[in-house]
Amino acid sequence: xxxxxxxxxxxxxxxxxxxxxxxxxxPLQDPRWAEFVDRHPRCSVFHTVAWLNALHRTYGYxxxxxTTSPPGIRLEDGLVFCRVAxxxxxxxxxxxxxxxHCEPLVNDASDAQIFFSALExxxxxxxxxxxxxxxxxxxxDATSLCRSMQSYCFHQIDLRPDLTTLFGxxxxxxxxxxxxxxxxxxxxxxxxxxxxxxxxFWNLLLMTRRRHQIPPQPKRWFRNLINCFGDALQIRxxxxxxxxxxxxLTLRHNDTLVYKYGCSDTRFxxxxxxxxxxxxSIQEGKRDGLRVFDLGRSECDNTGLITFKDRWGxxxxxxxxxxxxxxxxxxxxxxxxxxxxxxxxxxxxxxxLPDSMFSLVGNLLYRHMG
Numbered sequence: 001x002x003x004x005x006x007x008x009x010x011x012x013x014x015x016x017x018x019x020x021x022x023x024x025x026x027p028l029q030d031p032r033w034a035e036f037v038d039r040h041p042r043c044s045v046f047h048t049v050a051w052l053n054a055l056h057r058t059y060g061y062x063x064x065x066x067t068t069s070p071p072g073i074r075l076e077d078g079l080v081f082c083r084v085a086x087x088x089x090x091x092x093x094x095x096x097x098x099x100x101h102c103e104p105l106v107n108d109a110s111d112a113q114i115f116f117s118a119l120e121x122x123x124x125x126x127x128x129x130x131x132x133x134x135x136x137x138x139x140x141d142a143t144s145l146c147r148s149m150q151s152y153c154f155h156q157i158d159l160r161p162d163l164t165t166l167f168g169x170x171x172x173x174x175x176x177x178x179x180x181x182x183x184x185x186x187x188x189x190x191x192x193x194x195x196x197x198x199x200x201f202w203n204l205l206l207m208t209r210r211r212h213q214i215p216p217q218p219k220r221w222f223r224n225l226i227n228c229f230g231d232a233l234q235i236r237x238x239x240x241x242x243x244x245x246x247x248x249l250t251l252r253h254n255d256t257l258v259y260k261y262g263c264s265d266t267r268f269x270x271x272x273x274x275x276x277x278x279x280x281s282i283q284e285g286k287r288d289g290l291r292v293f294d295l296g297r298s299e300c301d302n303t304g305l306i307t308f309k310d311r312w313g314x315x316x317x318x319x320x321x322x323x324x325x326x327x328x329x330x331x332x333x334x335x336x337x338x339x340x341x342x343x344x345x346x347x348x349x350x351x352x353l354p355d356s357m358f359s360l361v362g363n364l365l366y367r368h369m370g
Contacts (some may be wrong), residue, residue, distance in 0.1 A: 032074065152300060
């Protein structure tokens with residue numbers, strides 16, 4: 001039987017403080033992790049057992065977490081990762097794959113230094129390509145490792161004002177009028193997790209990803225999310241005369257609703273289906289007493305998506321991811337993949353693949369991406 005908790009590193013010594021040990025746990029097996037996530041004020045949906053379990057089931061990633069809390073003691077801190085091992089992209093730790101953000105749940109700067117010392121040992125001992133962390137707040141320099149960074153735009157809507165105020169905060173022509181247009185057109189919104197709604201979402205996703213020349217995630221990823229999250233996941237689909245025109249997938253944790261995936265049929269974009277789905281999500285969030293609508297990250301050069309989120313009255317901030325590698329190891333550096341000639345050639349090929357092959361490419365590649 002595999003131990004669910006083991007000491008991963010020798011005690012770390014910080015000047016002026018007593019040595020402290022760092023322990024490595026398996027959050028899918030250690031019941032303390034779920035309890036910790038439920039009560040910690042900075043935990044997000046991406047820290048949850050449901051998200052980790054979906055990653056493990058779909059891609060085979062092994063979740064691990066570091067903590068200074070000894071075995072049998074209530075967890076007071078934690079830094080969660082997935083081990084990603086690929087013959088294409090190498091071996092690395094990511095916190096966390098396919099997650100918009102995953103805040104290190106440490107108490108202060110000295111704790112951060114303790115964790116980074118343990119991570120540096122792991123990087124060298126396991127000969128990892130890099131360790132990546134995706135925090136909500138910028139990380140302080142707490143390590144001698146080589147560091148590279150990449151930034152994204154991040155949007156959140158404060159749901160505490162009343163619905164009249166929230167609607168008034170929206171852009172008049174591109175958001176308010178689109179919602180009103182959708183209602184006049186008689187668009188029907190259905191919400192749930194049925195196979196019918198999943199199929200409608202998936203077909204719109206396939207259409208959207210083809211427009212962007214990016215393979216879709218495996219359909220089993222969405223089935224696993226449904227199975228792992230249960231009622232905390234909703235697929236919302238807007239229909240015009242029984243024709244699916246737009247869809248979004250949301251996740252929920254504590255007082256936060258998270259917009260994770262969206263897709264649409266551009267032939268019907270003038271009907272305002274996507275705007276209606278977002279507005280219904282806001283209305284339901286208010287009804288359920290939620291505090292925040294997390295609209296997720298956007299590439300900094302994706303001005304269209306950033307503008308769309310701005311026009312909901314969302315607060316824009318910056319997410320900065322960090323990769324840590326051995327000194328001088330350029331393999332751990334961020335590189336603008338979209339500007340690479342191989343990526344441009346690949347997109348040209350993908351644009352002409354039939355749907356079955358287009359989906360197969362996603363099935364084969366995503367587990368290597370993290």
